[in-house]
Amino acid sequence: xxxxxxxxxxxxxxxxxxxxxxxxxxxxxxxxxxxxxxxxxxxxxxxxxxxxxxxxxxxxxxxxxxxxxxxxxxxxxxxxxxxxxxxxxxxxxxxxxxxxxxxxxxxxxxxxxxxxxxxxxxxxxxxxxxxxxxxxxxxxxxxxxxxxxxxxxxxxxxxxxxxxxxxxxxxxxxxxxxxxxxxxxxxxxxxxxxxxxxxxxxxxxxxxxxxxxxxxxxxxxxxxxxxxxxxxxxxxxxxxxxxxxxxxxxxxxxxxxxxxxxxxxxxxxxxxxxxxxxxxxxxxxxxxxxxxxxxxxxxxxxxxxxxxxxxxx
Amino acid sequence: xxxxxxxxxxxxxxxxxxxxxxxxxxxxxxxxxxxxxxxxxxxxxxxxxxxxxxxxxxxxxxxxxxxxxxxxxxxxxxxxxxxxxxxxxxxxxxxxxxxxxxxxxxxxxxxxxxxxxxxxxxxxxxxxxxxxxxxxxxxxxxxxxxxxxxxxxxxxxxxxxxxxxxxxxxxxxxxxxxxxxxxxxxxxxxxxxxxxxxxxxxxxxxxxxxxxxxxxxxxxxxxxxxxxxxxxxxxxxxxxxxxxxxxxxxxxxxxxxxxxxxxxxxxxxxxxxxx
Numbered sequence: 326x327x328x329x330x331x332x333x334x335x336x337x338x339x340x341x342x343x344x345x346x347x348x349x350x351x352x353x354x355x356x357x358x359x360x361x362x363x364x365x366x367x368x369x370x371x372x373x374x375x376x377x378x379x380x381x382x383x384x385x386x387x388x389x390x391x392x393x394x395x396x397x398x399x400x401x402x403x404x405x406x407x408x409x410x411x412x413x414x415x416x417x418x419x420x421x422x423x424x425x426x427x428x429x430x431x432x433x434x435x436x437x438x439x440x441x442x443x444x445x446x447x448x449x450x451x452x453x454x455x456x457x458x459x460x461x462x463x464x465x466x467x468x469x470x471x472x473x474x475x476x477x478x479x480x481x482x483x484x485x486x487x488x489x490x491x492x493x494x495x496x497x498x499x500x501x502x503x504x505x506x507x508x509x510x511x512x513x514x515x516x517x518x519x520x521x522x523x524x525x526x527x528x529x530x531x532x533x534x535x536x537x538x539x540x541x542x543x544x545x546x547x548x549x550x551x552x553x554x555x556x557x558x559x560x561x562x563x564x565x566x567x568x569x570x571x572x573x574x575x576x577x578x579x580x581x582x583x584x585x586x587x588x589x590x591x592x593x594x595x596x597x598x599x600x601x602x603x604x605x606x607x608x609x610x611x612x613x614x615x616x617x618x619x620x621x622x623x624x625x626x627x628x629x630x631x632x633x634x635x636x637x638x
Numbered sequence: 639x640x641x642x643x644x645x646x647x648x649x650x651x652x653x654x655x656x657x658x659x660x661x662x663x664x665x666x667x668x669x670x671x672x673x674x675x676x677x678x679x680x681x682x683x684x685x686x687x688x689x690x691x692x693x694x695x696x697x698x699x700x701x702x703x704x705x706x707x708x709x710x711x712x713x714x715x716x717x718x719x720x721x722x723x724x725x726x727x728x729x730x731x732x733x734x735x736x737x738x739x740x741x742x743x744x745x746x747x748x749x750x751x752x753x754x755x756x757x758x759x760x761x762x763x764x765x766x767x768x769x770x771x772x773x774x775x776x777x778x779x780x781x782x783x784x785x786x787x788x789x790x791x792x793x794x795x796x797x798x799x800x801x802x803x804x805x806x807x808x809x810x811x812x813x814x815x816x817x818x819x820x821x822x823x824x825x826x827x828x829x830x831x832x833x834x835x836x837x838x839x840x841x842x843x844x845x846x847x848x849x850x851x852x853x854x855x856x857x858x859x860x861x862x863x864x865x866x867x868x869x870x871x872x873x874x875x876x877x878x879x880x881x882x883x884x885x886x887x888x889x890x891x892x893x894x895x896x897x898x899x900x901x902x903x904x905x906x907x908x909x910x911x912x913x
Contacts, residue, residue: 335817336737343730343792344744350785351751354762361761371768420657427654431661436903437668440896442846444864445885448871449671452878458684460670517664521904522912563911574755577848581868593757593849600761601853613758624753628746631911 355617361610368604375607382611391587392612395595398499402591403572406511407565413512414519414564419549421520422527432524435517443514447581450510451476475506478588503582503589510578515571519564526560527553559630566627573620592616675886679879695883702880704858705866705887712863714776716844719783720791720837727791728799728833732821734792735799749909752789756849759785764854774856782850787840790909794839797910798832799825835902838895845892863888 362382364375386392421428438446453460454475462472479502480495487494494500530553538552576593583589585598596616599609674682676691699705733739763782764773772778806828807820815823826833851862867888870881896903905913 332737336733336739339729339733340739340744342726343788344740346726346784346788347748347751350781350788351747354759354766357766358758358762361765366765371765417660420653420660423650423653425654428657431657433897433900434661435664436896436900437893438664439907440842440846440903441668441892442848442864442885442888444846444848445671445867445889448867448881448885449667451871451876452674452682452882453667453670453685455683458686460667460685463685513664513667518904518907522908525904525912560912563908567908567911570753574757576757577864580848580852581871593755596757597760597849597853600764606761606765609761613761617754617758620754621750624750625746627753627911628742628749631749631909 358610358613358617361606362614364607366606366610368606371606378607382607383615385608386612386615389608391590392592392595394587395590395592397497398504398590399573399592401499402504402507402511402575403569405508406515406572407568409508409512410516410519410568411561411564414516414523417516417520418523418527421524432521435521438514439518443575443577444581446510446514447578450506450513450578451582454506473502475502476582477501478503481505501588506582507579507589507591510582511572511575514578515568519568522560522564523557526557530556563627563630566623566630569623570620570627573616573623671882671889672886675879675882677879677882679877682878682882695879696887698877698880699866699883699887703866703869703884704861705863705884707858708861708863708866709887711776711779711860712845715779715783715862716841719780719787719844720840722780722784723787723791723840724795724833724837727788728795728826729821731792731795732799732825735796736804748789748792752786752793752909756786756847760849760853763850767854773854774860776860778854779850779860779862782854783844783847786847787844790840790843790906791836793909794836794906795829795833797905798829798836801832802828832902835899836906838899839902839906842892842895842899845888 361375363377363379365378365381366375370376421432454462456462456472456474456476459475461475466472481500481502484500485491485495491500534552534556535548538548543551574593575591576597579589579591579594580597585594585602590598592612596609596612599605599612670685673687675695676693677686677688678690678692678694680686681688681690730739734744759782763778767773767778772781802825806824810820810824845862846864847862848864851865852868855861855865867881867884870877870884899906
């Protein structure tokens with residue numbers, strides 16, 4: 326009995342400091358944001374009285390056209406990069422799934438893009454994607470194509486020339502080079518991550534399963550489709566959730582490339598702009614609450630998976 | 639039979655060539671950034687690989703900006719936030735790993751505070767910090783970094799502590815050791831490699847943080863290193879050389895740290911969902 330009480334005391338004694346700090350740095354700011362979102366708080370009255378405005382800030386957010394455009398761009402960005410990273414990552418994982426010292430050596434260096442400072446990644450690509458003299462366009466013109474205006478909001482010709490829907494894509498779905506560049510950069514930064522996870526999952530599939538499929542007469546692609554992919558399903562779902570969570574956070578690279586230009590804004594840049602440039606804190610807080618609500622649903626989903634422990638040990 | 643072997647060799651060579659090509663796509667930009675930082679600005683602007691290497695870019699970064707101050711700020715913020723996160727987080731992680739304190743509710747809270755987009759806390763931090771007068775201070779930045787670091791350290795250390803066999807602790811308890819002795823003499827030393835990796839990862843994330851460094855720092859007083867590269871990018875002109883040099887100054891420490899903890903990076907970036 327005495328032992329039980331002392332464990333009870335120990336376990337709360339150890340966890341209390343962390344819980345208190347977390348309350349102060351997460352729950353309190355959240356309640357504070359909620360409070361700000363219901364008041365008119367702008368640059369001028371930041372230190373004086375805040376008039377109560379009810380849900381007006383939320384209505385303002387809903388009426389904000391730039392917000393809807395940024396939201397659409399963000400959703401589109403997330404969907405495109407994740408699908409592309411999963412596809413490319415999977416192909417690369419298949420290529421790298423060999424026993425070779427060289428491949429293992431190269432794998433070590435592929436962790437670099439996912440850990441280096443995102444703002445450095447943005448600036449690095451800003452240099453490489455320049456219209457004149459950028460590394461990418463130098464390569465493109467040396468193999469005989471015309472240089473591409475990567476960092477401008479010019480429409481992507483190939484997509485615009487698709488009959489009927491082409492113009493719609495350009496006008497409403499961001500079929501522009503600047504958006505394409507953002508996508509390419511994110512793919513560069515995160516495909517190795519997706520690839521390395523898929524690779525370790527691939528290698529954890531037992532050889533017997535693969536051999537059994539071969540005995541049954543399956544060819545390489547059949548084996549991939551009927552045996553490997555179903556086994557990778559939990560991994561792919563978790564990658565999908567993780568990449569969504571991370572892609573929602575993207576800010577630094579966009580800001581390094583385009584600043585807060587409204588045409589290239591993702592939702593985070595828009596929040597920053599409302600908060601620090603326009604200084605309409607009430608409206609920014611309302612938008613923050615909405616974003617937080619949406620992302621916490623995604624993380625809840627993720628927690629369900631992760632609570633079972635590592636996917637492949 | 640030998641035809642098959644020949645095909646096998648060809649396939650292998652093809653795969654190696656393909657993987658080298660893929661590898662180059664990912665590694666050339668990094669090498670270009672490092673190499674370019676030793677080239678004059680107009681060579682970079684033309685992507686002209688010359689051999690006229692120079693240290694002028696670095697000299698300009700050191701002369702024109704307060705890079706050393708930013709570096710110092712980054713080091714102070716990164717190390718303090720990581721130290722505090724470990725000091726507060728590791729005991730909590732122990733409690734969660736051994737007794738499942740707080741259950742799944744606490745786990746969810748911690749994980750979701752790690753996963754929220756940082757942009758949503760610009761407004762509360764900015765307003766609260768202005769009220770108590772810690773906008774544009776190192777202290778304010780440390781609090782922000784603690785927000786993200788603490789959740790990360792708790793979550794990751796929990797796994798590493800969980801891996802220490804509970805039987806060893808029981809044995810020590812039977813021998814009369816109290817909780818403090820058990821944790822400091824048995825659990826922590828056994829979980830040390832994982833815990834150190836966690837702290838290094840936290841340091842990397844802290845080092846890379848840009849959004850708050852830029853939105854809470856109004857003057858040069860509390861700016862951290864990632865700000866320095868952007869100084870050479872204005873709407874009038876971009877000074878490529880110094881920008882590349884500044885980017886390298888930001889990036890090189892990360893490369894070193896990352897190679898040290900490479901085995902744990904996937905685990906760290908996926909919050910332990912994968913190893």
